Amino acid sequence: MATGTLLYSQSGGVTAVINATASGVIAEARARKVKVLAARNGILGALREELVDTSKESAAAIRALAHTPGGAFGSCRYKLKSVEADRAKYERLLAVFKAHDVRWFLYNGGNDSADTANKVSKLAAEFGYPLTCIGVPKTIDNDLAVTDCCPGFGSAAKYTAVSVREAALDVAAMAETSTKVFVYEAMGRHAGWLAAAAGLAGKGADDAPHLILFPERPYDEADFLKQVKKVVARVGYCVVVASEGIQTADGRFVADSGGGKDSFGHTQLGGVASYLAGKVKDELGFKVHWTLPDYLQRSARHLASKTDVDQALAVGKAAVQFALKGQNATMPVIVRTADKPYRWKIGSAPLDKVANHEKKFPASFIRRDGYGITDKARTYLEPLIRGEAPPPYGKDGIPTYVTLKNVAVKKKLPKWGG
Template identity: 80%
Template structure:
């Protein structure tokens, strides 16, 4: 039986399947007789020495995490700076690891989290502390480098494609005497993967979504208006999908919410759909409706992709296996081995190749006019939304989700000075 404790923490925004990864981590560790602690609210909980004892959770509850949305252990948007700038915080992490005999640290998040895991491994080496750090991939934005796709994306892609197709049918039914333009806002700060997934809702020039606005292409209002007008005149209505991160040619976010920046340096976005709807109404005179799904996109476990669920569980299992083998500063990534039939596997990649890198949409995935997806994009995206994995439902008609006791272990260190 391996000696030591495994510490798991979540970072950033949650996904429909992040708990499936957590479930796989805990179940795999239990199979190896390894104790698992979880940081309450991510790295912030580790700094505060607020550590959840997962051994207090029944096996059935841990299994049921796989079909429960949200982040069971909590998460946070806290980015540690360089080892020099945030030295005290990194050393605090090491103190917590020592106090609780943590020998394996699994950090589930995106690019910034991979960077933190890498820096923690470097500090541990500096202090000659035996610690294996493994990053675990998670992000709905699908912008994580190296991995073919990222757990969490397949489900939000499925939700987006299904929602846009259903909304388009609604608009088509009412277009003669009512709504002529419908604008759907998709998450995506710098990369248009989620907006691109909406393109799966239809195929062909007259199929919705008729126009997709990507952050990889500058937003040109006059050209956009012309495209909307031409679509309405040709089809009878126009369905638009806009990424929240679209920018004008001078680099200004169209939907800067004015909320400043978070610790990751991200500007708060939101409201691009309502903005575009208002501008279209004023300029073209059409009746317009818009939708801002926001958190609905990433919390829709009832419409999760089976492919996504399988991959989320696979990276959780592999993360534990890699850690117990002493594979330090790596991340389990998804490698696509075939498009037809779709096949994939999980391999280890160095955190140094992932940390702080960002994967945007390839140019050949975006249509020449900038308003739709191409055949290569469709080949890449379509397998990721395949399969259904609905949660069990109760007699009340609602999904049977679970919550944890979140029993904290006894603290051994002085409180964190915040």
């Protein structure tokens, strides 16, 4: 039996399946008789020594995590800088780990989280503390390097494709006397994976979405309006999907909300759909409707992809296995072994190959005219949204999600001053 404690922490924007990964982590650790603590509100909880004892949760509650959206232990957007710049914080983390006999640290997040786990592993080695750090992949943006796809993306992609198809049927029904253009805004700051997933909503040349705006391609307003006018003339209506991160040729975000920057230095975005709708209405005179799904894209567990759920559980289980084998500074990744039929397995990657390496939407996946996806993109995307894994529903017609007790562990250190 392994000795020591495993600490699990969730980071960044949550997904419809991040709790499935947590379920996989805790179930696998229990099977191996390893105690699991979880940090409240991500890395902040570790710094504040706000830890919860997952052994206080029933097996049924841990299983129910697999169909519950959100972040069961709380997440946060909090970026640790370099070890040199934030050394006191890293040393505080090690002090908390030592106080609670944490020998395995699993950080469930994206690029920055992989970077943090990597830095913590190096600091532990410097201090001679036996700690194995594992990055666990998660993001709806699908922009992590090395892994074929990211848990969380498949479900958000499915929600996007289904929502666009259903909305398009609505627009088609009303186009003769009402709405001519519908604009759907998808998340994606620098990578257009989620906007591209909307392309799965249709297959024919006249099927919605008719135009997709990718952050990988400069936004040309004159050409965009020209294309909208052409589609309306040909089809009778036009469905547009735009990534929140589209930029002009000079690198300016089309929709900068003016809300300042977050702890990662990211400009707060939002409002692309509203902006585009206003331009279409003013310049072309068409009646327009638009939508900003925002959090709905990443919280829609009721429409999750079974492929995504299975992969989220798998990386959680593998993360524990890697940790107990001492595979320090690594991440379990998804490896695609075949397209037809789609097959995948779990592989591993060193954190320094993942951390801060952003995977953009490939040029070969974007249609030659810049406004749609190619067959190559469809081959990649389609398997990731396949299968249904609906949550159980109660008699009230609402899914039965679980709320954990999150029993706090007694603190052993002085209060962190921040």
